[in-house]
Structures are given as structure tokens and as C-alpha cells.
Amino acid sequence: MQKAQPIVLFRSANESLxxxxxxxxxxxxxxxxxxxxxxxxxxxxxxxxxxEHSARAHSVRRGIRSFCSGHLGGV
Structure with a gap:
């Protein structure tokens, strides 16, 4: 995770802008x-x-997917 942290930081800054x-x-x-x-x-x-991130991450992905399909027209 140490190598990916600066990349995730710049990606978040880019998406925020x-x-x-x-x-x-x-x-x-x-x-x-x-x-x-x-x-x-x-x-x-x-x-x-x-x-134990795998079960929680799966739940979050499922929630984001259902939110997007319901509110953004089936992305």
C-alpha cells in the first residue's frame, strides 16, 4: 500500500478537481x-x-453499483 498511496492521493485530487x-x-x-x-x-x-476487507469491500461495491444503476440511469 505504501507504493500506491501517492498514486491514490493524486487520483483523488484529480477527481476532486x-x-x-x-x-x-x-x-x-x-x-x-x-x-x-x-x-x-x-x-x-x-x-x-x-x-477482513474482502466482505466489506464486496458490500460497498454492490451498494455503489445499485446506487449508480438506480440514480444515474444504469451506468
Whole structure:
């Protein structure tokens, strides 16, 4: 995880800037996908070092997938 941490940090910063840009220009789907990307990066950072992360990560992926299919038109 030590090698991936700077990459995840830059990826989160990139997605945050794009979310800000899309939010200002009223592109709600693109904004939502970038916000979900930032949340995904936070989840990955917090759970990658945990021993029992596989069951929780599966639940989060299932929740994100159902949220996206219900609220974003089947992404």
C-alpha cells in the first residue's frame, strides 16, 4: 500500500478537481461519477490494509453499483 498511496492521493485530487469543474457547469452525472471515484479511493485507502476487507469491500461495491444503476440511469 505504501507504493500506491501517492498514486491514490493524486487520483483523488484529480477527481476532486473534475468534480468541481463538472459541478460548476451543471453536468450532474459527470459530477456524481467523480464524487463516487473520490469515495472509492477513500474506501480503498482505508480498507486495503485491513484483514477482513474482502466482505466489506464486496458490500460497498454492490451498494455503489445499485446506487449508480438506480440514480444515474444504469451506468
Amino acid at each position: 473534475f468534480a468541481l469543474q463538472y459541478g460548476c457547469s451543471a453536468h450532474t452525472r459527470a459530477w456524481a461519477m467523480n464524487v463516487i471515484g473520490v469515495v472509492r479511493n477513500i474506501v480503498f485507502t482505508n480498507w486495503s490494509s485491513a484483514k
